[in-house]
Amino acid sequence: xxxxxxxxxxxxxxxxxxxxMSELIHTLLQxxxxxxxxxxxxxxxxxxxxxxCDYPIASWRNDKIVDLExxxxxxxxxxxxxxxxxxxxxxxxxxxxxxxxxxxxxAEGLHFALISDSLAVSLLSEVKWDTDFLDIQVTELDKxxxxxxxxxxxxxxxxxxxxxxxxxxxKNRIENKLFAGQVDGxxxxxxxxxxxxxxxxCEQVEQKLQNxxxxxxxxxxxxxxxxxxxxxxxxxxxGAFNPTFRTT
Numbered sequence: 165x166x167x168x169x170x171x172x173x174x175x176x177x178x179x180x181x182x183x184x185m186s187e188l189i190h191t192l193l194q195x196x197x198x199x200x201x202x203x204x205x206x207x208x209x210x211x212x213x214x215x216x217c218d219y220p221i222a223s224w225r226n227d228k229i230v231d232l233e234x235x236x237x238x239x240x241x242x243x244x245x246x247x248x249x250x251x252x253x254x255x256x257x258x259x260x261x262x263x264x265x266x267x268x269x270x271a272e273g274l275h276f277a278l279i280s281d282s283l284a285v286s287l288l289s290e291v292k293w294d295t296d297f298l299d300i301q302v303t304e305l306d307k308x309x310x311x312x313x314x315x316x317x318x319x320x321x322x323x324x325x326x327x328x329x330x331x332x333x334x335k336n337r338i339e340n341k342l343f344a345g346q347v348d349g350x351x352x353x354x355x356x357x358x359x360x361x362x363x364x365x366c367e368q369v370e371q372k373l374q375n376x377x378x379x380x381x382x383x384x385x386x387x388x389x390x391x392x393x394x395x396x397x398x399x400x401x402x403g404a405f406n407p408t409f410r411t412t
Contacts, residue, residue, distance in 0.1 A: 165277040166206045169269060170286035170293050170322070171213045181215035185224055187323060188287050189234045192241060194324035195283055198334045199359050204241035204285075205276065262304030264316075267292070274300055278318050281337065283330065286322040296326040335395075342387045349376030349383055352390075360390055362397035 175181045196202045211222040225235050264275035277284035278300065286293040298320045306312050321327045327334075338359055341347065347355075353373045356365055376383040396409050 165273050165280070165282045165284050166204055166210070167271065167273045167277075167284050167286040167293070167298075167320075168206065168213075169266060169271055169273070170289050171210075171215070173289040174214075175216050175289060178216050178219050181219060181224065182227070182230055184287055184289060185215070185221075185238075186231070186234060188285065189237060190324045191285055191321050191327055193237065194327040195285070195321070195334070196358070197361055198327065198331055199338050199361055200283060200334060201355070201358055202241055204238075205282075206273070262302060265301045265303075266298060268301075271300065274298065274318060278302065278316060283327075283334070284318055284320045286320065288322045293320075293322045295322070296320060296329050339391060342391070347387070348378045349373035349380075349386075352376075352383075352387070360394045362394055363390065 175184065192202075192204065211225065212220055214220045215224060224230060225239065227235075258279050259276060262275070262279075264271050264278055266274055274284055276282070284298065288294060296319075297317045300316050300318060301313065302316050303311055303313050319330050319333055321330065342352075342359070350373070352359070353365075353370055356363070373386070376386070392409075396406075
């Protein structure tokens with residue numbers, strides 16, 4: 165989830181804007197490599213936001229000086245913006261009865277990240293975004309329809325090494341979703357590159373997986389074994405593959 169507040173600070177020049185966008189792309193690529201779903205949600209049409217006067221993100225996307233692969237990756241991420249589309253009703257309802265502020269400023273992107281338990285990312289336009297967690301102030305209605313104020317911390321990244329620091333948090337979220345019964349064999353196959361980035365599947369696996377529906381006890385065992393293989397391959401740097409490995 166993109167923190168739109170990080171795009172509201174004017175950048176000194178186009179050269180600096182290119183460097184900051186490159187840092188953001190590498191941050192997003194690191195998240196994708198850990199299995200984060202490759203969708204960057206925003207609160208508005210991100211392409212119209214100006215990084216520098218007369219240099220909006222739309223211009224950056226068409227800037228031939230910018231690395232072509234970075235631009236292509238960014239286009240692939242922003243296909244499902246804004247964030248209010250395609251979200252479950254529970255998240256949308258909670259969004260409507262609460263608000264989030266960062267240092268006194270309304271922060272819709274951070275609000276959505278908190279409710280959906282998503283990774284918040286920022287353009288490194290100010291020193292305050294150079295951190296792995298952000299302090300936010302939350303105001304919401306309780307069961308008695310009274311306003312409650314409280315402070316929270318959300319997981320955040322503006323550099324790729326911050327994403328690495330959140331590796332366990334990211335993996336735990338993916339595992340929790342897998343074992344909550346929300347993912348059948350067909351979805352597992354479709355999202356295999358996101359959830360298991362270190363595994364390569366042969367063609368025979370596709371048909372077998374797609375036939376496994378939610379509730380099938382074999383599916384749960386397969387999920388568990390795939391996760392074990394993924395963890396093993398993350399750490400497997402050299403030597404022969406150990407077919408009898410076990411992860412904890």
